[in-house]
Amino acid sequence: MSEKVGVYICHCGANIAGVVDVAALSHWAGELPDVAVARDYKFMCSSLGQELIEKDIQELGLTRVVVAACSPHLHEATFRNCCKRAGLNPYLFEMASIREQVSWVTANKTVALEKSKALISGAVHRVIHNQALEPIIVDINPNVLVVGGGITGIQAALEIADAGYHVYLVEREPSIGGHMAQFDKTFPTLDCSACILTPKMFSAGTHPNITLLTWSEVEKVDGYVGNFTVKVRQKARKVNTELCTGCGICEQKCPKKVIDTVFEAGMGLRKAVYTPFPQAVPKYPVMDVQNCTFFQKGTCKACEKFCPTGAIDFKQEDKVVSFDVGNIILATGWDLFDCRRIPQYGYGRLANVYNSLEFERLSNAAGPTGGKVILRDGVTVPQSVGIIHCVGSRDKNYNPYCSAICCMQSLKFAHLVKEKTGAQVYNFYIDIRTPLKAYDEFYQHILETDETRFVRGKVAEVTDAARLPGEEGKLIIQVEDTLIGKQRRIPVDMVILSAGLEPRHDAKEVAKLFGIGCSADQWFIERHPKLDPVATMTEGVFVAGVCQGPKDIPLSVTQGAAAAARVIGLVNRKQVSLEPVRASVNAEQCSGCRICNNQCPFNAISFLVDKGVSEINPALCQGCGTCVAACPAGAITGSHYTNAQILSQIEGILEVELGQREAVPA
Amino acid sequence: MSDNNQFEPVIVGFTCNWCSYRAADAAGMARIKYSPNVRLIRLMCSGRIDPQFVLKALSEGADGVLITGCHPGDCHYVEQNYKTLRRYALLKRTLRQMGLEDNRVRLVWASAAEGRILAEEIDKFVSDVRALGPLNWIKMATTTYVDPAPASA
Numbered sequence: 169m170s171e172k173v174g175v176y177i178c179h180c181g182a183n184i185a186g187v188v189d190v191a192a193l194s195h196w197a198g199e200l201p202d203v204a205v206a207r208d209y210k211f212m213c214s215s216l217g218q219e220l221i222e223k224d225i226q227e228l229g230l231t232r233v234v235v236a237a238c239s240p241h242l243h244e245a246t247f248r249n250c251c252k253r254a255g256l257n258p259y260l261f262e263m264a265s266i267r268e269q270v271s272w273v274t275a276n277k278t279v280a281l282e283k284s285k286a287l288i289s290g291a292v293h294r295v296i297h298n299q300a301l302e303p304i305i306v307d308i309n310p311n312v313l314v315v316g317g318g319i320t321g322i323q324a325a326l327e328i329a330d331a332g333y334h335v336y337l338v339e340r341e342p343s344i345g346g347h348m349a350q351f352d353k354t355f356p357t358l359d360c361s362a363c364i365l366t367p368k369m370f371s372a373g374t375h376p377n378i379t380l381l382t383w384s385e386v387e388k389v390d391g392y393v394g395n396f397t398v399k400v401r402q403k404a405r406k407v408n409t410e411l412c413t414g415c416g417i418c419e420q421k422c423p424k425k426v427i428d429t430v431f432e433a434g435m436g437l438r439k440a441v442y443t444p445f446p447q448a449v450p451k452y453p454v455m456d457v458q459n460c461t462f463f464q465k466g467t468c469k470a471c472e473k474f475c476p477t478g479a480i481d482f483k484q485e486d487k488v489v490s491f492d493v494g495n496i497i498l499a500t501g502w503d504l505f506d507c508r509r510i511p512q513y514g515y516g517r518l519a520n521v522y523n524s525l526e527f528e529r530l531s532n533a534a535g536p537t538g539g540k541v542i543l544r545d546g547v548t549v550p551q552s553v554g555i556i557h558c559v560g561s562r563d564k565n566y567n568p569y570c571s572a573i574c575c576m577q578s579l580k581f582a583h584l585v586k587e588k589t590g591a592q593v594y595n596f597y598i599d600i601r602t603p604l605k606a607y608d609e610f611y612q613h614i615l616e617t618d619e620t621r622f623v624r625g626k627v628a629e630v631t632d633a634a635r636l637p638g639e640e641g642k643l644i645i646q647v648e649d650t651l652i653g654k655q656r657r658i659p660v661d662m663v664i665l666s667a668g669l670e671p672r673h674d675a676k677e678v679a680k681l682f683g684i685g686c687s688a689d690q691w692f693i694e695r696h697p698k699l700d701p702v703a704t705m706t707e708g709v710f711v712a713g714v715c716q717g718p719k720d721i722p723l724s725v726t727q728g729a730a731a732a733a734r735v736i737g738l739v740n741r742k743q744v745s746l747e748p749v750r751a752s753v754n755a756e757q758c759s760g761c762r763i764c765n766n767q768c769p770f771n772a773i774s775f776l777v778d779k780g781v782s783e784i785n786p787a788l789c790q791g792c793g794t795c796v797a798a799c800p801a802g803a804i805t806g807s808h809y810t811n812a813q814i815l816s817q818i819e820g821i822l823e824v825e826l827g828q829r830e831a832v833p834a
Numbered sequence: 835m836s837d838n839n840q841f842e843p844v845i846v847g848f849t850c851n852w853c854s855y856r857a858a859d860a861a862g863m864a865r866i867k868y869s870p871n872v873r874l875i876r877l878m879c880s881g882r883i884d885p886q887f888v889l890k891a892l893s894e895g896a897d898g899v900l901i902t903g904c905h906p907g908d909c910h911y912v913e914q915n916y917k918t919l920r921r922y923a924l925l926k927r928t929l930r931q932m933g934l935e936d937n938r939v940r941l942v943w944a945s946a947a948e949g950r951i952l953a954e955e956i957d958k959f960v961s962d963v964r965a966l967g968p969l970n971w972i973k974m975a976t977t978t979y980v981d982p983a984p985a986s987a
């Protein structure tokens with residue numbers, strides 16, 4: 169088996185040729201075993217450069233090609249296509265990066281030449297073992313799963329449904345809407361949150377292409393891009409949705425009141441059978457079995473008695489439904505930072521210290537106080553209010569990142585407090601960050617019109633221990649005002665903590681379920697932070713909204729729509745082709761030890777009990793090669809990164825060096 | 835600057851495709867000059883690194899082996915670099931038992947943005963291996979490899 173390798177050395181103008189003696193390099197390469205031709209050229213990636221390669225493949229019958237030029241991340245695809253055009257399988261090509269790894273980083277020309285030789289020799293040795301590979305083609309099921317029915321998930325679902333494809337929208341809570349449903353007004357325009365959200369919730373709830381699965385969670389995901397099978401657990405509502413009209417009588421008649429820690433953020437009560445808010449979609453209530461008098465004490469059934477359609481069903485059980493989809497969008501949003509973690513701010517201990525979601529409910533006309541901003545005693549209107557920014561954010565002890573929305577949300581609160589109570593408002597900030605459209609204008613407006621005092625400094629403590637006259641009965645905010653360089657104690661009636669956005673408490677498990685990754689601080693990882701922000705490393709799984717990182721509503725909606733566009737694009741193509749870099753098990757060599765079985769984060773490896781060997785599903789495998797290195801029997805091959813390829817590359821690299829063991833100046 | 839007669843070690847380095855190879859790209863784009871002694875081999879993930887690659891490099895004449903990958907938590911295949919970390923610990927123990935100096939094999943994490951860090955780590959590693967002098971392991975006998983045929987579809 170003798171191969172004919174063509175080696176092409178790029179000058180990259182002076183980028184490479186200015187440091188590396190390309191003529192000498194090309195002359196040397198021409199002498200290597202198996203090399204049929206070696207050339208150097210000004211710009212290999214230009215059309216003339218590519219034609220040079222194509223011509224040689226056809227006229228000299230090259231069976232392998234090596235290009236020594238820039239990084240493969242720049243032009244590997246270019247040269248693979250060039251080979252393909254000339255009839256050579258694109259995987260019979262290798263690149264040696266003599267620009268990024270040699271000419272740009274090495275001053276000494278002699279050494280640069282030696283290092284280039286080593287890299288090329290490695291590539292030539294490797295390419296001989298390359299195998300012709302064909303992309304893996306798979307069909308795409310047009311149905312889509314969207315997980316999380318906040319504003320992001322709703323947007324994504326509507327875009328896809330409008331494009332004519334079916335969406336399963338799975339939401340954990342009894343209603344879609346997410347956090348936005350809890351808000352009063354939204355910055356920077358101060359339009360009422362419900363007014364802009366409700367129509368979208370309604371569209372999602374009634375769209376013929378959307379199957380809404382609320383009070384539900386995904387339990388299992390199998391398969392791969394184009395062909396996922398999903399199992400969803402629909403928790404028992406104890407209400408038959410076929411019969412329920414959403415009239416709300418059960419809720420009225422239910423005698424049991426419970427503090428609503430989810431939708432009302434602990435500020436209000438709900439019943440044991442309830443819809444979280446009047447505009448809930450779907451309109452069907454759910455029964456909270458833990459608090460239902462009948463389930464706990466065995467008697468009551470008031471709801472059943474009064475329900476005009478007989479929809480209450482105490483015997484209803486959880487239901488597990490299973491369906492197939494081709495793509496998945498995760499839009500699971502965020503949890504609020506738990507302010508109890510900063511005990512010196514008194515949250516949970518000092519009654520009139522609120523977190524930001526509590527204030528949203530307090531300020532919301534549909535909330536527990538009807539929109540009156542009053543203290544916990546239920547009557548007193550605060551005369552002075554302190555709003556503390558960055559609580560739990562930009563702090564090494566909690567979360568190092570900026571939560572992106574808290575400055576604007578704090579300014580919004582300052583405005584709402586002023587408008588509703590006339591109180592003196594203080595904003596305690598580290599930096600004001602208002603970078604997006606109409607945001608700084610909003611800040612300037614508050615500065616100019618609202619008489620809010622801005623104090624720059626990180627609050628040290630919120631306390632009710634009065635020390636000075638005028639502090640009795642107040643909450644005292646202790647802060648170093650860094651603009652005047654002085655410690656200050658500012659007494660107020662109410663403190664609002666602008667808590668940061670955190671990844672969902674279960675983000676890691678959810679990521680695992682869908683085979684994607686979380687960053688160190690647990691946000692879902694996108695494929696590329698700049699150029700591919702909604703795709704993930706798992707084909708067919710996309711992320712959008714705050715689950716990918718802190719952001720406001722406009723950006724969340726944008727990402728929801730972007731993820732939808734990506735999915736629609738894939739579905740329209742009907743098929744995808746996957747990179748054939750995949751692992752496979754040679755059944756004859758497999759000893760059945762199962763060591764590889766837990767190596768794969770994408771669950772690509774399964775054990776065939778009847779045959780006593782492991783098997784890899786090529787469509788699930790992402791080609792990392794970890795199982796290949798783990799198999800003690802050497803039974804797993806990782807295509808395009810085979811042992812033969814890598815070991816030969818090592819040999820090739822070191823072959824050059826062996827002749828050059830004497831000292832060379834750096 | 836090194837003096838003319840000092841020993842220049844030869845080092846084989848492994849990178850993953852996503853972070854550490856891109857760190858090398860970034861060092862290039864920033865024109866950071868660093869020790870030319872390391873020759874990088876690109877794999878898809880640090881999880882692909884088989885101990886036999888390291889042994890092979892050492893026995894073929896390398897004086898040291900550098901293993902690189904994404905930072906823990908950043909692996910593009912979710913968690914494979916944690917496996918690399920565990921295998922690295924085992925490999926180091928084996929190599930120690932074989933009498934190899936600790937400084938000849940090293941693991942370094944570098945994100946795609948950390949070109950400068952990778953360059954600095956390479957400089958440090960090269961100077962540590964240089965201090966140890968040449969490693970003269972006997973060349974392994976075999977030079978032909980046959981991959982097992984992939985599973986028939």
Ligand SMILES: Cc1cc2nc3c(=O)[nH]c(=O)nc-3n(C[C@H](O)[C@H](O)[C@H](O)COP(=O)(O)OP(=O)(O)OC[C@H]3O[C@@H](n4cnc5c(N)ncnc54)[C@H](O)[C@@H]3O)c2cc1C
Binds near residue numbers: 346499
């Ligand atoms: C106090 C406060 C005020 C704010 N005010 C504004 C404002 O005025 N303007 C603005 O632009 N931005 C504002 N924001 C930011 C805004 O809240 C977010 O941008 C927005 O909520 C992002 O929406 P989302 O759909 O990504 O997440 P979410 O609103 O969190 O929705 C996620 C949904 O997914 C569901 N879910 C989670 N996990 C699962 C699971 N495993 N399975 C099924 N379902 C699941 C949740 O129940 C939820 O319904 C504010 C933030 C805070 C904290």
Ligand code: SF4
Binds near residue numbers: 759760763781804
């Ligand atoms: S590790 Fe190798 S031998 Fe063991 S089950 Fe997996 S493929 Fe078979």
Ligand code: SF4
Binds near residue numbers: 772792
């Ligand atoms: S190569 Fe990686 S992704 Fe593929 S089966 Fe093995 S461990 Fe899983």
Ligand code: FES
Binds near residue numbers: 904
């Ligand atoms: S992809 Fe970089 S270590 Fe896994």
